[in-house]
Amino acid sequence: MKLSKLIEKTKSLLDPKERKNKAQKKNLKHVIKKLRKQEKALIKSLDGESSKEKSALIQDQVNLAHAQRKKGLKVLKSLKKS
């Protein structure tokens, strides 16, 4: 590893703001991953659902999970910029 990179890494390790930002990104990624998993599971359950009413409810949940994931990605992007 180059010295400049090493200094940069040490700096980010010692900077509390940087550390907090890193932790926020890590947690947000975890939440987004969780939402993606749930969204996929809901879509899968949608395929096997014969009741129209229940299908509509599952579809609502899929839409909601998608909207939350989109919001999460937006927040993650802004965290990466800061």
Place this chain on the structure above:
Amino acid sequence: MFSLTLRKIVLRKLFLPSVFIILVYGFWVSPEFQEISAGVSILMFGMLAMEEGFRMFTGGVLEKLLRKTTDKLWKSISFGVVSTTIMQSSAAVSVISISFLSAGLITLVAGVGIVFGANLGTTTGAWLVAGLGLKVKISVYAMPMLVFGLVLVLQKAKGLKGSGFILAGLGGMFLGIHFMKEGFDSFKAAFDLTAYAVDGYPGILLFALIGVVATVVMQSSHATLVLILTALSAQQITYENALGLAIGANIGTTVTAIIGSLTANVDGRRLAGAHLIFNAVTAAVAIGFIYQLTGIVDVISGWMGIANDNYAMKLAVFHSIFNGLGIVLMLPMINPMVRFLQRVIKPRVRTVAEPRYLNSSTIDLPDTTIEAVRMETLRLYDNASEIIAEGLSLNLLDILSDRPLDELVARARRPASLDIDERYDLNVKELYGKIVEFISNAQSNMSPRQENDLFALRAAGRDIVEAIKDTKHLQKNLSVYLASENEVIRREYDNIRVNLANALRQLDVVRKQDDESSVSLSLDSIKIGMKQHDRDLNARLSTLIRDHLITAPMSISLMNDSGYAYHVTKNLVKMGDVLFSSSESQLREAERSVSLDEGELEELLQETQTPNPGRNDETQ
């Protein structure tokens, strides 16, 4: 209450003055005794500073570790060994375990495991003092440690301050040992304590009793053990009598745990009982087989190359063997012992409004306090959801079952006989008052993050109370229209009931869901359902009036009551966001950051949904 008062009377009126009189007399008669006592005081002061340092330094790490390392018995025992080795205080670890148990964070078996481990961990202190403290001139290290420690204590940064306390604490302990050693050396020149040595079993029993008393007075078996080791190295007590003292110290240390458990709940008291049984049985076995054990100590000491006359090291070996033996003997007895304690120490009969998790034993551990408040607020929610369910003329257990809600609602036509005000006063108001009072007393030594967590829990309690009040308003018309002859209004009120019951059912699902499911997704889903119902009703309302299906007063009641139902759900979702979210604050923040706000939810509703009156049925 009675035991607390008794304790105060004994401590204040009899115990303390007696100790002072003995000490003053001792100081007057012997300057050496004064030096030894000063050594003990500095040692204990050092231990207190170390404890304070660990508390500041860990910032909840100990609590998090404890939570994760109690799923298996061997893990609990290991935790007890390691934490006591680091903190050098088995009593502190026992008291922390009692606090955790009281807050409902660990099981009684796990708590017993920690106490067993702490007993083994405390033996490392004897090794350190006998192996290092008495051989090397540790006072040379004590001075710079104290100076650097104090400089660090004066710093603002929490980490530095904590390190300062630990360093100064270690310095204090080293200096204390030095003074005790010096004191005993000078004592030897003036007075030979070995003249009072008692041989055989009477001596062991007598010195075990002295060990108990000394540890009860000093509230630390570690301090007693250091005192024994320094006296032994100065040849002021015989090896045999030192063994008796060490055994007594092990029993005496349980007193600290018993005092700590006085304010704890029933499980805390059971753990203190387990601690007493373990140490008493171990001591009885050690006394019964003392000569066999000393034989084993001689053999092991020979293997380890410990000189035959190095009694301090041999005492350390003995201390480890007899505590280890205690664990081996008592380990298979853990479950029968727990059953015995559960039979003997019974919980008091409590009303539902009486707190179960709030007790002052957790107040020194901020994260444990927060968890205790969370558990108690969950109980508040349990009490409240029963009232809400009954207010809807439904049974909570039925709501939480998997039976179709529309069927349940259609069958329940009898208006609720429940007086919500009375039930609120009995089951909710009193408990909430106690939670608020506890929070006010607990927040003094908390970080801003921890204070925020407590405020959020208090607000969650308020949301629960608001939900009950709105249910009360709703109940008035609900009772009238529940069995109305007008089928349309009856159906509309049934819709409200199904919706609210569905919210309670979904909240129960969120409460029980694992870490792999998103809490914010589930809560937002409840919010969407609630908004959708409100929107559908508003869309239908004009048609219902226009077609004379309901009267104008009925429509006003329906609008108002739909609003109340909306607020009940909204408040319960707000409460769920606090009570059911991850205990990891950063993860909780991340979850909240993806949750949709009111505007975003409206937008999503407009984008994706069309009015659907039948969507009130359960969604899970």
